[in-house]
Amino acid sequence: MGKIAPVPKSRPDGETSGSRRTRRLSRESPSPHIAAGWRGRVPSGLLFWLSFLLLHAFLFLPVVFMDREDGTILPVVRIAGQTPYQVWVEFTAWRRGPDLLRFNSEIILFVTLWAFVKPMRRTSIRIVFVALYLLFFFYYQYEGSSLTFFSVEPVIYGQLRMATEGFSFFLQNARVTSAFVVGILLLVGLGAVAVARLSRLVLPETAPGRLTRAVLVMLAFFVIGQAIARWADLNRPEMVFSSVTAKVVHNIEASQRMYSEVQRLESVEVPIEKEIIGYELVRHPPIYLIFLESYGSVLYKRNDWRARYKELTERLDQELSAEGWHAASALSLAPTWGGGSWMSYTSALFGLRVSSDPQYYALLDKYEAGGYPDLGSFLKEQGYRNYRLTALSIGLSPEHWERYATFYGVDRWLLYEDLNFVGPEYGWGPAPPDQFSLNLARETIRGETDGPYLFFTITQNSHYPWTPLPELVDSWQTLNRPGPAPTPSSELIEHSERRENYWSAIEYQLETLTDFILSEPNEEAIFVLVGDHQPPRVSRKEDGWDTPMHVIAKDSHFVASFEEYGFTKGLAVWEPEPTFRHEGFRSLFVRLLLAEYGEGEALPPYLPGGVSLEERQGVDSTPH
Secondary structure, three states: OOOOOOOOOEOOOOOEHHHHHHHHHHHHOOOHHHHHHHHOOOOHHHHHHHHHHHHHHHHHHHHHHHOOOOOOOOOOOOOOOOOHHHHHHHHHOEOOOOOOOOEEHHHHHHHHHHHHOHHHOOHHHHHHHHHHHHHHHHHHHHHHHHHHHHOOOOOHHHHHHHHHHHHHHHHHHOOOOHHHHHHHHHHHHHHHHHHHHHHHHHOOOOOOOHHHHHHHHHHHHHHHHHHHHOHHHOOOOOEOEEOHHHHHHHHHHHHHHHHHHHHHHHHOOOOOHHHOOOOOEOOOOOEEEEEEOOOOOHHHHOHHHHHHHHHHHHHHHHHHHHOOOEEEEEEEEOOOOOOOHHHHHHHHHHOOOOOOHHHHHHHHHHOOOOOOOOHHHHHHHOOOEEEEEOOOOOOOOHHHHHHHHHHHOOOEEEOHHHHOOOOOOEOOOOEOOHHHHHHHHHHHHHHHOOOOEEEEEEOOOOOOOOOOOOOOOOOHHHHOOOOOOOOOOOOOOOHHHHHHHHHHHHHHHHHHHHHHHHOOOOOOOEEEEEEOOOOOOOOOHHHOOEEEEEEEEOOHHHHHHHHHHOOEEOOOOOOOOOOEEHHHHHHHHHHHHHHHHEOOOOOOOEOOOOOOOOOOOOOEOOOO
16 A cells, blocks of 8 residues: 655644745745846855945946046055055055945945844835935945045035036036937936846845855944944045945035035125225236136146146247246145136135135125125226136026126126137037137227226136147137037047147147237236146046146246245246145235336235135235
């Protein structure tokens, strides 16, 4: 007689021991699509850690590509000259350049809780994880963009207006195609799908193996220990294990401090009116104040650029001196880095450090009807007309231009429409060749007035992305002829090519300005050339915030007077340390202008650090 199969033992609820075993095995098995696709080929533990590392790498991948100066796929740890402890710290705690082997503390704690707390292992909790991950991803990109392009910490209060208005301006004027927008949306969508798929591997339906859980516990304790011992550093991008919570808390605190500074600016009158009242100029030379876009001291900091920059400035020095022009130069500490030109030149014109967008707009709101005692207002009291040029083909509404003109005290603002340009346009904007814009502006000014004038502009052809560039021609009028538009630049280029494009743009810009100076018909003209900030993408925080400043005139005595305040003779500074600040320019220039072209021996003070809103600091009338 054959054996009878045993009947499974039943429980009071009717469930048999066999069904319990089947349910347990089903619960511990991976989902069918994972079982079919991966289980047979990749061990579950290895699959977990690969997904875990990929999720973290995705957080930092865009930042690595943004920061082409320092970004690396794998970490670069210095070993030479380091103790074993220093090597260990650099590998596990703090590295300067971005790379992909970095971790987020919140994700580690979330995954650890999922592995040990069974009630968390639900689909709804996994959806929360994906949503939080995407928020973290966008915050890391926001932080990376702020540090890479502007070398400033992310402070939402200081960057919100720039981001919203700047993005709107970009969309309106940068000729963004619908295909580009659709591509970005598809990329974001595919990224979200990829994160959702990876989250099923990092947050499986069953608890991971013992070894995986043991490593997660060690990571969690390490993260908690860092939060206790190094909370102040967890917001830093250099941290190998960083925390978005710490970053947000730090951002809020920095925003509150900036808000307080803006409130103080709005409530205090700038105390500099009496410094320049009662002084008179006897002679009135025309003055050209030209800011050079992205002209930074990084040219001194890299050996290849430094060698070429030395050769270029020596050649241009010879061309200028052969025609009787003299130059003195210094490195000046700019208030902004990588962008925000308006803050840089406003600091120089106003003699007040303006280092954030909220500060700038607080000034604009307060003095939109005019009345700020800046360089332009001083010169207007001396009989000067205040001219300004903006050659970008993209523009603002007439109401915006009128507001800015009143704010800066501009008598005549030459815009793109005034240039009547029909030739090819270049770079950001785009814009006509600077050689054409500068010469036409001067011709227009000299045709309108026989009196003295202040001419201010900022160059366009050295604006990022530094390509395509126009040619420097013998006759600037020939540039105003119809022709094919130059091929637009692409972001998909090697970093070495981007660096070469930057150098070519600076070379063109300096040669164009030298040509412009040499063709100046007024023997008494004074030219001041100033870099607005370091170039984005091809410089880094360690290169500093200083930019070159040149004073050029045929009056050798006037030019030499700047050497008493840290300037050196010629177009280059071969001890590249900043000796000057942008906000100190207004007071020094007025002081030396009055000393050379004014009457009387009394002179207004030189304020190296600009004016203070609360307490007069840095007032100094002696040479430095």
